Amino acid sequence: EAKWAAIMNKFQPSSIRKSKKVRRLIKQGIPDSIRGTVWMYLANVDKYRKPGVYAELQDREHLEIHETIERDIQRCYPNHVFFAEAQGEGQATLHNVLKAYAHYNPAVGYCQGMGRLVGLMLMQLSEEDAFWLLVATIDQHLNGYYSPNLGRLRVDATVFEHLLASHSPALAKHLSDNGVVPLMYVTQWFLTLFTMALPWSAVLRVWDVFYFGGNKFLFRVALGILDISRDVLLRHCPENTEILSYLLHLPAEKMNADDILRAAFKVRLRRQDIDRLAKR
Amino acid sequence: MSMHGSSLEAKLVILGSQGVGKTSLVMRYVQNTFSPHSASTIGASFLTQRMQVFGVIRRGYVDDCRVVLQIWDTAGQERFRSMAPMYYRGANAAILVYDITSEQSFQDISSWVEELQRNTGDIDIHVVGSKLDLAEKSREVPQERAQAYVRNTLGSLHDVHEVSAKDATGVDELFHDVTRSLVERTYEIERTRRERQAGDVQLRDGRQEASDQACCNV
Numbered sequence: 400e401a402k403w404a405a406i407m408n409k410f411q412p413s414s415i416r417k418s419k420k421v422r423r424l425i426k427q428g429i430p431d432s433i434r435g436t437v438w439m440y441l442a443n444v445d446k447y448r449k450p451g452v453y454a455e456l457q458d459r460e461h462l463e464i465h466e467t468i469e470r471d472i473q474r475c476y477p478n479h480v481f482f483a484e485a486q487g488e489g490q491a492t493l494h495n496v497l498k499a500y501a502h503y504n505p506a507v508g509y510c511q512g513m514g515r516l517v518g519l520m521l522m523q524l525s526e527e528d529a530f531w532l533l534v535a536t537i538d539q540h541l542n543g544y545y546s547p548n549l550g551r552l553r554v555d556a557t558v559f560e561h562l563l564a565s566h567s568p569a570l571a572k573h574l575s576d577n578g579v580v581p582l583m584y585v586t587q588w589f590l591t592l593f594t595m596a597l598p599w600s601a602v603l604r605v606w607d608v609f610y611f612g613g614n615k616f617l618f619r620v621a622l623g624i625l626d627i628s629r630d631v632l633l634r635h636c637p638e639n640t641e642i643l644s645y646l647l648h649l650p651a652e653k654m655n656a657d658d659i660l661r662a663a664f665k666v667r668l669r670r671q672d673i674d675r676l677a678k679r
Numbered sequence: 680m681s682m683h684g685s686s687l688e689a690k691l692v693i694l695g696s697q698g699v700g701k702t703s704l705v706m707r708y709v710q711n712t713f714s715p716h717s718a719s720t721i722g723a724s725f726l727t728q729r730m731q732v733f734g735v736i737r738r739g740y741v742d743d744c745r746v747v748l749q750i751w752d753t754a755g756q757e758r759f760r761s762m763a764p765m766y767y768r769g770a771n772a773a774i775l776v777y778d779i780t781s782e783q784s785f786q787d788i789s790s791w792v793e794e795l796q797r798n799t800g801d802i803d804i805h806v807v808g809s810k811l812d813l814a815e816k817s818r819e820v821p822q823e824r825a826q827a828y829v830r831n832t833l834g835s836l837h838d839v840h841e842v843s844a845k846d847a848t849g850v851d852e853l854f855h856d857v858t859r860s861l862v863e864r865t866y867e868i869e870r871t872r873r874e875r876q877a878g879d880v881q882l883r884d885g886r887q888e889a890s891d892q893a894c895c896n897v
Contacts, residue, residue, distance in 0.1 A: 470698045477716040511756045586722030643725040
Protein backbone atom coordinates (compact mmCIF):
# COMPACT_ATOMS: atom_id res chain seq x y z
CA GLU A 400 0.00 0.00 0.00
CA ALA A 401 2.79 2.37 0.99
CA LYS A 402 4.69 1.39 -2.12
CA TRP A 403 1.72 2.31 -4.26
CA ALA A 404 1.27 5.65 -2.50
CA ALA A 405 4.92 6.48 -3.23
CA ILE A 406 4.57 5.47 -6.88
CA MET A 407 1.42 7.53 -7.40
CA ASN A 408 3.16 10.55 -5.87
CA LYS A 409 6.32 10.26 -7.86
CA PHE A 410 5.42 9.14 -11.37
CA GLN A 411 3.16 10.15 -14.21
CA PRO A 412 0.91 7.20 -15.08
CA SER A 413 2.14 7.26 -18.66
CA SER A 414 5.75 6.70 -17.64
CA ILE A 415 5.33 3.72 -15.31
CA ARG A 416 4.59 1.02 -17.87
CA LYS A 417 8.29 0.47 -18.36
CA SER A 418 9.04 0.16 -14.67
CA LYS A 419 9.91 -3.40 -13.69
CA LYS A 420 9.04 -2.70 -10.09
CA VAL A 421 5.53 -1.55 -10.91
CA ARG A 422 5.07 -4.48 -13.21
CA ARG A 423 5.96 -6.81 -10.36
CA LEU A 424 3.54 -5.09 -7.99
CA ILE A 425 0.79 -5.30 -10.61
CA LYS A 426 1.34 -9.01 -11.11
CA GLN A 427 1.01 -9.56 -7.37
CA GLY A 428 -2.31 -7.76 -7.37
CA ILE A 429 -3.18 -4.27 -6.13
CA PRO A 430 -4.20 -4.27 -2.44
CA ASP A 431 -7.97 -4.21 -2.03
CA SER A 432 -7.97 -1.08 0.11
CA ILE A 433 -6.54 1.10 -2.66
CA ARG A 434 -7.50 -0.85 -5.76
CA GLY A 435 -10.03 1.66 -7.08
CA THR A 436 -7.67 4.57 -6.47
CA VAL A 437 -4.84 2.88 -8.32
CA TRP A 438 -7.13 2.02 -11.25
CA MET A 439 -8.11 5.70 -11.46
CA TYR A 440 -4.45 6.70 -11.35
CA LEU A 441 -3.45 4.19 -14.05
CA ALA A 442 -6.40 5.22 -16.25
CA ASN A 443 -5.40 8.86 -15.95
CA VAL A 444 -8.82 9.84 -14.67
CA ASP A 445 -7.65 13.32 -13.68
CA LYS A 446 -7.24 14.15 -17.35
CA TYR A 447 -10.99 13.65 -17.87
CA ARG A 448 -12.55 14.80 -14.63
CA LYS A 449 -14.18 18.21 -14.68
CA PRO A 450 -15.84 19.58 -11.56
CA GLY A 451 -19.59 19.97 -11.70
CA VAL A 452 -20.04 18.03 -14.92
CA TYR A 453 -21.35 14.83 -13.34
CA ALA A 454 -23.96 16.70 -11.29
CA GLU A 455 -25.04 18.61 -14.37
CA LEU A 456 -25.44 15.39 -16.39
CA GLN A 457 -27.76 14.06 -13.70
CA ASP A 458 -30.20 16.91 -14.33
CA ARG A 459 -30.50 16.41 -18.07
CA GLU A 460 -33.67 15.24 -19.80
CA HIS A 461 -34.85 11.69 -20.38
CA LEU A 462 -33.41 9.94 -23.43
CA GLU A 463 -34.86 7.05 -25.39
CA ILE A 464 -31.80 4.94 -24.63
CA HIS A 465 -32.54 5.38 -20.92
CA GLU A 466 -35.38 2.89 -21.35
CA THR A 467 -32.91 0.29 -22.54
CA ILE A 468 -30.83 1.02 -19.44
CA GLU A 469 -33.87 0.74 -17.17
CA ARG A 470 -34.75 -2.67 -18.56
CA ASP A 471 -31.21 -3.80 -17.87
CA ILE A 472 -30.45 -2.41 -14.42
CA GLN A 473 -31.86 -5.37 -12.53
CA ARG A 474 -30.06 -7.73 -14.83
CA CYS A 475 -26.47 -6.49 -14.48
CA TYR A 476 -25.64 -8.23 -11.19
CA PRO A 477 -28.83 -10.06 -10.19
CA ASN A 478 -26.92 -12.30 -7.78
CA HIS A 479 -24.80 -9.67 -6.07
CA VAL A 480 -26.17 -8.49 -2.75
CA PHE A 481 -25.33 -4.81 -3.40
CA PHE A 482 -27.26 -4.76 -6.69
CA ALA A 483 -30.03 -7.26 -6.03
CA GLU A 484 -32.65 -4.93 -4.58
CA ALA A 485 -34.84 -2.92 -6.91
CA GLN A 486 -34.91 0.16 -4.68
CA GLY A 487 -31.44 -0.38 -3.25
CA GLU A 488 -28.45 1.92 -3.38
CA GLY A 489 -26.58 -0.37 -5.76
CA GLN A 490 -29.16 -0.22 -8.53
CA ALA A 491 -29.76 3.49 -8.00
CA THR A 492 -26.10 4.43 -8.41
CA LEU A 493 -25.64 2.04 -11.33
CA HIS A 494 -28.63 3.66 -13.00
CA ASN A 495 -27.29 7.18 -12.39
CA VAL A 496 -23.86 6.46 -13.80
CA LEU A 497 -25.18 4.76 -16.94
CA LYS A 498 -27.76 7.47 -17.61
CA ALA A 499 -25.11 10.16 -17.18
CA TYR A 500 -22.76 8.36 -19.54
CA ALA A 501 -25.45 8.16 -22.23
CA HIS A 502 -25.60 11.98 -22.11
CA TYR A 503 -21.84 12.38 -21.86
CA ASN A 504 -21.13 10.20 -24.89
CA PRO A 505 -24.27 10.10 -27.06
CA ALA A 506 -22.41 8.33 -29.87
CA VAL A 507 -22.17 5.29 -27.61
CA GLY A 508 -25.25 5.80 -25.46
CA TYR A 509 -25.60 2.47 -23.73
CA CYS A 510 -24.61 -1.03 -24.69
CA GLN A 511 -25.30 -4.19 -22.73
CA GLY A 512 -22.06 -5.11 -21.00
CA MET A 513 -21.29 -1.58 -19.78
CA GLY A 514 -23.39 -2.23 -16.69
CA ARG A 515 -21.02 -5.01 -15.67
CA LEU A 516 -18.09 -2.57 -15.79
CA VAL A 517 -19.87 0.12 -13.82
CA GLY A 518 -21.07 -2.39 -11.25
CA LEU A 519 -17.55 -3.55 -10.53
CA MET A 520 -16.31 0.05 -10.38
CA LEU A 521 -19.06 0.89 -7.88
CA MET A 522 -17.87 -1.93 -5.64
CA GLN A 523 -14.54 -0.08 -5.36
CA LEU A 524 -15.39 3.58 -5.80
CA SER A 525 -17.91 6.34 -5.18
CA GLU A 526 -20.58 7.04 -7.77
CA GLU A 527 -18.82 10.04 -9.32
CA ASP A 528 -15.40 8.35 -9.33
CA ALA A 529 -16.93 5.33 -11.02
CA PHE A 530 -18.40 7.59 -13.69
CA TRP A 531 -15.05 9.20 -14.52
CA LEU A 532 -13.29 5.85 -14.47
CA LEU A 533 -15.86 4.59 -16.99
CA VAL A 534 -15.22 7.64 -19.17
CA ALA A 535 -11.45 7.15 -19.05
CA THR A 536 -11.65 3.40 -19.56
CA ILE A 537 -13.84 3.54 -22.64
CA ASP A 538 -11.95 6.46 -24.17
CA GLN A 539 -8.51 4.93 -23.74
CA HIS A 540 -9.03 1.22 -24.01
CA LEU A 541 -12.48 0.33 -25.32
CA ASN A 542 -13.12 2.98 -27.91
CA GLY A 543 -15.60 1.63 -30.47
CA TYR A 544 -16.40 -1.52 -28.51
CA TYR A 545 -19.84 -0.32 -27.44
CA SER A 546 -20.74 1.73 -30.50
CA PRO A 547 -23.96 0.84 -32.30
CA ASN A 548 -22.19 -1.32 -34.90
CA LEU A 549 -19.79 -2.80 -32.29
CA GLY A 550 -17.15 -1.93 -34.88
CA ARG A 551 -13.99 -2.16 -32.87
CA LEU A 552 -15.09 -5.38 -31.20
CA ARG A 553 -15.51 -7.00 -34.60
CA VAL A 554 -12.11 -5.78 -35.73
CA ASP A 555 -10.47 -7.02 -32.54
CA ALA A 556 -12.19 -10.40 -32.79
CA THR A 557 -10.61 -10.79 -36.22
CA VAL A 558 -7.26 -9.57 -34.89
CA PHE A 559 -7.59 -12.14 -32.13
CA GLU A 560 -8.19 -14.88 -34.68
CA HIS A 561 -4.86 -14.06 -36.33
CA LEU A 562 -3.03 -13.76 -33.03
CA LEU A 563 -4.35 -17.14 -31.92
CA ALA A 564 -3.35 -18.71 -35.22
CA SER A 565 0.27 -17.64 -34.78
CA HIS A 566 0.37 -18.16 -31.02
CA SER A 567 -1.23 -21.58 -30.90
CA PRO A 568 -1.70 -22.98 -34.42
CA ALA A 569 -3.03 -26.40 -33.41
CA LEU A 570 -5.67 -24.97 -31.13
CA ALA A 571 -6.65 -22.30 -33.66
CA LYS A 572 -7.14 -25.00 -36.26
CA HIS A 573 -9.14 -27.19 -33.89
CA LEU A 574 -11.51 -24.32 -33.13
CA SER A 575 -11.95 -23.18 -36.71
CA ASP A 576 -12.37 -26.75 -37.99
CA ASN A 577 -15.31 -26.98 -35.61
CA GLY A 578 -16.84 -23.71 -36.70
CA VAL A 579 -15.93 -21.84 -33.52
CA VAL A 580 -14.90 -18.27 -34.31
CA PRO A 581 -13.61 -15.78 -31.68
CA LEU A 582 -16.61 -13.46 -31.99
CA MET A 583 -18.66 -16.24 -30.41
CA TYR A 584 -16.71 -16.08 -27.14
CA VAL A 585 -14.63 -12.89 -27.00
CA THR A 586 -17.79 -10.78 -27.35
CA GLN A 587 -18.80 -11.66 -23.81
CA TRP A 588 -15.21 -11.72 -22.49
CA PHE A 589 -14.26 -8.31 -23.87
CA LEU A 590 -17.55 -6.38 -23.54
CA THR A 591 -17.81 -7.27 -19.86
CA LEU A 592 -14.03 -7.13 -19.27
CA PHE A 593 -14.16 -10.78 -18.23
CA THR A 594 -16.62 -10.13 -15.38
CA MET A 595 -19.01 -12.79 -16.70
CA ALA A 596 -16.32 -15.26 -17.64
CA LEU A 597 -14.00 -15.52 -14.64
CA PRO A 598 -14.37 -15.96 -10.88
CA TRP A 599 -14.12 -12.73 -8.84
CA SER A 600 -10.62 -13.26 -7.55
CA ALA A 601 -9.39 -13.59 -11.12
CA VAL A 602 -11.51 -10.70 -12.43
CA LEU A 603 -9.93 -8.19 -10.05
CA ARG A 604 -6.41 -9.31 -10.89
CA VAL A 605 -7.20 -9.17 -14.61
CA TRP A 606 -8.48 -5.61 -14.18
CA ASP A 607 -5.21 -4.71 -12.41
CA VAL A 608 -3.15 -5.78 -15.42
CA PHE A 609 -5.69 -4.32 -17.85
CA TYR A 610 -5.34 -0.85 -16.32
CA PHE A 611 -1.59 -1.30 -16.32
CA GLY A 612 -1.19 -2.55 -19.87
CA GLY A 613 -4.35 -1.38 -21.61
CA ASN A 614 -6.31 -2.92 -24.43
CA LYS A 615 -3.42 -5.18 -25.37
CA PHE A 616 -4.13 -7.12 -22.20
CA LEU A 617 -7.56 -8.11 -23.43
CA PHE A 618 -5.74 -10.17 -26.05
CA ARG A 619 -3.09 -11.36 -23.62
CA VAL A 620 -5.60 -12.51 -21.04
CA ALA A 621 -7.79 -14.18 -23.66
CA LEU A 622 -4.76 -16.01 -25.06
CA GLY A 623 -3.75 -16.86 -21.49
CA ILE A 624 -7.16 -18.40 -20.83
CA LEU A 625 -6.88 -20.46 -23.99
CA ASP A 626 -3.33 -21.49 -23.09
CA ILE A 627 -4.37 -22.93 -19.75
CA SER A 628 -7.37 -24.56 -21.47
CA ARG A 629 -5.42 -25.91 -24.41
CA ASP A 630 -5.19 -29.53 -23.31
CA VAL A 631 -8.82 -29.73 -22.29
CA LEU A 632 -9.94 -28.23 -25.58
CA LEU A 633 -7.73 -30.42 -27.74
CA ARG A 634 -8.19 -33.68 -25.83
CA HIS A 635 -11.60 -33.55 -24.27
CA CYS A 636 -13.60 -31.26 -26.54
CA PRO A 637 -13.64 -33.09 -29.86
CA GLU A 638 -16.66 -31.29 -31.28
CA ASN A 639 -18.18 -27.90 -31.49
CA THR A 640 -20.78 -28.62 -28.78
CA GLU A 641 -18.10 -29.38 -26.19
CA ILE A 642 -15.86 -26.51 -27.27
CA LEU A 643 -18.61 -23.91 -27.07
CA SER A 644 -19.93 -25.26 -23.78
CA TYR A 645 -16.44 -24.93 -22.36
CA LEU A 646 -15.58 -21.47 -23.71
CA LEU A 647 -18.92 -19.93 -22.81
CA HIS A 648 -19.00 -21.51 -19.35
CA LEU A 649 -15.34 -21.53 -18.29
CA PRO A 650 -14.88 -23.87 -15.31
CA ALA A 651 -14.26 -21.52 -12.36
CA GLU A 652 -12.03 -24.01 -10.54
CA LYS A 653 -9.59 -24.03 -13.44
CA MET A 654 -9.56 -20.24 -13.83
CA ASN A 655 -6.94 -19.48 -11.24
CA ALA A 656 -5.75 -15.85 -11.30
CA ASP A 657 -2.04 -16.66 -11.00
CA ASP A 658 -2.18 -19.18 -13.81
CA ILE A 659 -4.06 -16.85 -16.12
CA LEU A 660 -1.73 -13.92 -15.48
CA ARG A 661 1.39 -16.04 -15.81
CA ALA A 662 0.13 -17.27 -19.17
CA ALA A 663 -0.96 -13.76 -20.17
CA PHE A 664 2.44 -12.21 -19.44
CA LYS A 665 4.18 -15.02 -21.27
CA VAL A 666 2.34 -14.33 -24.52
CA ARG A 667 4.60 -12.55 -26.96
CA LEU A 668 2.60 -9.72 -28.36
CA ARG A 669 3.57 -6.35 -29.72
CA ARG A 670 1.35 -3.32 -30.12
CA GLN A 671 2.60 -2.93 -33.70
CA ASP A 672 1.35 -6.39 -34.62
CA ILE A 673 -2.09 -5.65 -33.25
CA ASP A 674 -2.25 -2.33 -35.09
CA ARG A 675 -1.02 -3.88 -38.30
CA LEU A 676 -3.65 -6.62 -38.15
CA ALA A 677 -6.37 -4.14 -37.23
CA LYS A 678 -5.67 -2.09 -40.35
CA ARG A 679 -6.19 -5.04 -42.64
CA MET B 680 -28.20 -31.44 -38.68
CA SER B 681 -26.73 -34.89 -38.75
CA MET B 682 -28.37 -38.23 -38.08
CA HIS B 683 -26.84 -41.49 -36.97
CA GLY B 684 -29.40 -44.25 -36.90
CA SER B 685 -32.08 -42.88 -34.65
CA SER B 686 -30.29 -40.00 -33.08
CA LEU B 687 -29.66 -36.55 -34.36
CA GLU B 688 -28.01 -33.30 -33.44
CA ALA B 689 -29.84 -30.09 -34.18
CA LYS B 690 -29.09 -26.41 -33.81
CA LEU B 691 -31.69 -24.09 -32.38
CA VAL B 692 -31.44 -20.30 -32.13
CA ILE B 693 -33.54 -18.09 -29.83
CA LEU B 694 -34.19 -14.56 -31.10
CA GLY B 695 -36.30 -11.62 -29.97
CA SER B 696 -36.19 -8.16 -28.40
CA GLN B 697 -34.45 -7.14 -25.20
CA GLY B 698 -36.11 -8.37 -22.01
CA VAL B 699 -38.78 -10.61 -23.55
CA GLY B 700 -37.47 -13.57 -21.57
CA LYS B 701 -35.34 -15.58 -23.98
CA THR B 702 -32.87 -16.62 -21.30
CA SER B 703 -35.62 -17.41 -18.78
CA LEU B 704 -37.32 -19.64 -21.35
CA VAL B 705 -34.12 -21.56 -22.01
CA MET B 706 -33.25 -21.83 -18.31
CA ARG B 707 -36.71 -23.19 -17.51
CA TYR B 708 -36.34 -25.77 -20.22
CA VAL B 709 -32.73 -26.82 -19.64
CA GLN B 710 -32.44 -26.49 -15.84
CA ASN B 711 -36.07 -26.25 -14.77
CA THR B 712 -35.27 -23.09 -12.80
CA PHE B 713 -36.59 -19.55 -12.85
CA SER B 714 -35.25 -16.31 -11.43
CA PRO B 715 -37.13 -13.05 -11.95
CA HIS B 716 -33.97 -11.33 -13.17
CA SER B 717 -31.46 -13.36 -15.10
CA ALA B 718 -28.19 -11.68 -16.04
CA SER B 719 -28.34 -9.90 -19.40
CA THR B 720 -27.01 -12.02 -22.22
CA ILE B 721 -23.96 -10.48 -23.88
CA GLY B 722 -23.39 -11.70 -27.43
CA ALA B 723 -24.95 -15.09 -26.96
CA SER B 724 -25.04 -17.95 -24.55
CA PHE B 725 -24.73 -21.59 -25.53
CA LEU B 726 -26.48 -24.57 -23.96
CA THR B 727 -27.26 -28.12 -24.88
CA GLN B 728 -30.11 -30.40 -23.98
CA ARG B 729 -30.78 -34.04 -24.75
CA MET B 730 -34.26 -35.32 -25.34
CA GLN B 731 -36.14 -38.17 -26.88
CA VAL B 732 -38.96 -38.01 -29.39
CA PHE B 733 -41.23 -41.05 -29.42
CA GLY B 734 -43.32 -42.51 -32.18
CA VAL B 735 -42.16 -40.87 -35.36
CA ILE B 736 -42.70 -42.82 -38.57
CA ARG B 737 -39.44 -43.67 -40.28
CA ARG B 738 -39.18 -46.04 -43.26
CA GLY B 739 -42.60 -47.43 -42.47
CA TYR B 740 -41.80 -48.13 -38.81
CA VAL B 741 -42.65 -46.28 -35.66
CA ASP B 742 -39.34 -44.99 -34.37
CA ASP B 743 -37.97 -43.26 -31.30
CA CYS B 744 -35.28 -40.69 -31.84
CA ARG B 745 -32.68 -39.27 -29.48
CA VAL B 746 -31.95 -35.63 -30.09
CA VAL B 747 -29.17 -33.39 -28.85
CA LEU B 748 -30.32 -29.80 -29.12
CA GLN B 749 -27.62 -27.14 -29.35
CA ILE B 750 -29.21 -23.91 -28.24
CA TRP B 751 -27.92 -20.42 -28.99
CA ASP B 752 -29.59 -17.92 -26.67
CA THR B 753 -28.84 -14.51 -28.21
CA ALA B 754 -28.60 -10.98 -26.82
CA GLY B 755 -31.69 -8.86 -27.33
CA GLN B 756 -30.37 -5.32 -27.55
CA GLU B 757 -30.75 -3.87 -31.02
CA ARG B 758 -27.05 -3.31 -31.50
CA PHE B 759 -26.29 -7.02 -31.18
CA ARG B 760 -28.66 -7.75 -34.01
CA SER B 761 -25.98 -7.52 -36.65
CA MET B 762 -24.35 -10.53 -35.00
CA ALA B 763 -27.46 -12.69 -35.30
CA PRO B 764 -26.52 -14.25 -38.69
CA MET B 765 -23.52 -15.89 -37.02
CA TYR B 766 -25.99 -17.79 -34.85
CA TYR B 767 -28.88 -18.49 -37.21
CA ARG B 768 -26.74 -19.49 -40.17
CA GLY B 769 -26.63 -23.25 -40.03
CA ALA B 770 -29.44 -23.42 -37.48
CA ASN B 771 -32.23 -25.92 -38.13
CA ALA B 772 -34.86 -24.12 -36.12
CA ALA B 773 -35.49 -20.67 -34.69
CA ILE B 774 -37.69 -19.70 -31.77
CA LEU B 775 -38.82 -16.08 -32.07
CA VAL B 776 -39.90 -14.74 -28.70
CA TYR B 777 -42.14 -11.78 -27.96
CA ASP B 778 -43.58 -10.67 -24.65
CA ILE B 779 -47.41 -10.82 -24.59
CA THR B 780 -47.40 -7.69 -22.41
CA SER B 781 -45.44 -5.69 -25.00
CA GLU B 782 -47.00 -4.80 -28.34
CA GLN B 783 -43.64 -3.46 -29.54
CA SER B 784 -41.92 -6.79 -28.96
CA PHE B 785 -44.62 -8.47 -31.07
CA GLN B 786 -44.15 -5.92 -33.85
CA ASP B 787 -40.45 -6.78 -33.86
CA ILE B 788 -41.22 -10.42 -34.73
CA SER B 789 -42.11 -9.72 -38.34
CA SER B 790 -38.71 -8.28 -39.18
CA TRP B 791 -37.10 -11.40 -37.73
CA VAL B 792 -39.35 -13.63 -39.83
CA GLU B 793 -38.48 -11.66 -42.95
CA GLU B 794 -34.78 -11.70 -42.19
CA LEU B 795 -34.76 -15.45 -41.58
CA GLN B 796 -36.77 -16.22 -44.69
CA ARG B 797 -34.47 -14.03 -46.76
CA ASN B 798 -31.18 -15.36 -45.39
CA THR B 799 -31.72 -19.01 -44.56
CA GLY B 800 -32.74 -21.94 -46.69
CA ASP B 801 -35.54 -23.63 -44.83
CA ILE B 802 -35.15 -22.87 -41.16
CA ASP B 803 -38.07 -24.09 -39.08
CA ILE B 804 -39.61 -21.01 -37.43
CA HIS B 805 -41.65 -21.05 -34.21
CA VAL B 806 -43.28 -17.95 -32.74
CA VAL B 807 -43.57 -17.80 -28.96
CA GLY B 808 -45.41 -15.37 -26.71
CA SER B 809 -43.79 -15.27 -23.26
CA LYS B 810 -44.88 -14.15 -19.78
CA LEU B 811 -48.26 -15.84 -20.00
CA ASP B 812 -48.53 -15.60 -16.19
CA LEU B 813 -49.06 -11.85 -16.67
CA ALA B 814 -51.90 -12.32 -19.16
CA GLU B 815 -54.74 -11.24 -16.88
CA LYS B 816 -52.99 -8.20 -15.53
CA SER B 817 -51.19 -6.72 -18.49
CA ARG B 818 -51.65 -8.55 -21.78
CA GLU B 819 -51.21 -6.29 -24.81
CA VAL B 820 -51.10 -8.88 -27.58
CA PRO B 821 -54.32 -10.94 -27.95
CA GLN B 822 -53.66 -14.58 -28.68
CA GLU B 823 -56.07 -14.56 -31.65
CA ARG B 824 -54.08 -11.81 -33.34
CA ALA B 825 -50.79 -13.56 -32.81
CA GLN B 826 -52.31 -16.80 -34.06
CA ALA B 827 -53.68 -15.13 -37.19
CA TYR B 828 -50.31 -13.56 -37.86
CA VAL B 829 -48.50 -16.88 -37.49
CA ARG B 830 -50.91 -18.73 -39.79
CA ASN B 831 -50.76 -15.98 -42.41
CA THR B 832 -47.00 -15.79 -42.37
CA LEU B 833 -45.83 -19.32 -41.71
CA GLY B 834 -48.74 -21.39 -42.97
CA SER B 835 -51.96 -22.84 -41.64
CA LEU B 836 -50.27 -25.72 -39.83
CA HIS B 837 -48.41 -23.37 -37.51
CA ASP B 838 -49.59 -22.23 -34.10
CA VAL B 839 -48.38 -19.50 -31.83
CA HIS B 840 -47.10 -20.91 -28.53
CA GLU B 841 -47.91 -18.97 -25.40
CA VAL B 842 -45.72 -19.90 -22.45
CA SER B 843 -44.66 -18.85 -18.99
CA ALA B 844 -41.10 -19.50 -17.87
CA LYS B 845 -42.15 -18.41 -14.39
CA ASP B 846 -44.77 -21.10 -13.78
CA ALA B 847 -43.47 -23.42 -16.53
CA THR B 848 -46.72 -23.41 -18.53
CA GLY B 849 -46.17 -24.63 -22.06
CA VAL B 850 -42.38 -24.70 -21.96
CA ASP B 851 -41.78 -28.44 -22.23
CA GLU B 852 -44.55 -28.72 -24.82
CA LEU B 853 -42.91 -25.97 -26.86
CA PHE B 854 -39.50 -27.59 -26.98
CA HIS B 855 -41.05 -30.97 -27.56
CA ASP B 856 -43.00 -29.63 -30.55
CA VAL B 857 -39.91 -27.91 -31.91
CA THR B 858 -37.84 -31.06 -31.60
CA ARG B 859 -40.52 -33.32 -32.99
CA SER B 860 -40.93 -31.06 -35.97
CA LEU B 861 -37.15 -31.16 -36.53
CA VAL B 862 -37.14 -34.95 -36.47
CA GLU B 863 -40.10 -35.21 -38.84
CA ARG B 864 -38.53 -32.78 -41.25
CA THR B 865 -35.29 -34.69 -41.22
CA TYR B 866 -37.07 -37.98 -41.91
CA GLU B 867 -39.06 -36.29 -44.64
CA ILE B 868 -35.89 -35.06 -46.32
CA GLU B 869 -34.42 -38.52 -45.93
CA ARG B 870 -37.51 -40.13 -47.47
CA THR B 871 -37.53 -37.79 -50.44
CA ARG B 872 -33.93 -38.57 -51.15
CA ARG B 873 -34.47 -42.30 -50.82
CA GLU B 874 -37.32 -42.14 -53.30
CA ARG B 875 -35.12 -40.30 -55.71
CA GLN B 876 -32.55 -43.04 -55.39
CA ALA B 877 -35.17 -45.81 -55.51
CA GLY B 878 -34.38 -46.84 -59.06
CA ASP B 879 -30.79 -47.40 -58.16
CA VAL B 880 -30.99 -50.99 -56.94
CA GLN B 881 -27.35 -51.68 -57.67
CA LEU B 882 -26.19 -50.14 -54.42
CA ARG B 883 -25.12 -52.67 -51.87
CA ASP B 884 -26.53 -52.39 -48.36
CA GLY B 885 -23.38 -51.02 -46.77
CA ARG B 886 -23.03 -48.31 -49.34
CA GLN B 887 -26.69 -47.50 -49.05
CA GLU B 888 -26.23 -46.91 -45.32
CA ALA B 889 -23.19 -44.77 -45.90
CA SER B 890 -24.96 -42.57 -48.40
CA ASP B 891 -27.92 -42.22 -46.04
CA GLN B 892 -25.74 -40.79 -43.35
CA ALA B 893 -23.93 -38.48 -45.68
CA CYS B 894 -27.12 -37.16 -47.20
CA CYS B 895 -28.55 -36.18 -43.86
CA ASN B 896 -25.83 -33.71 -43.03
CA VAL B 897 -28.10 -30.82 -43.86
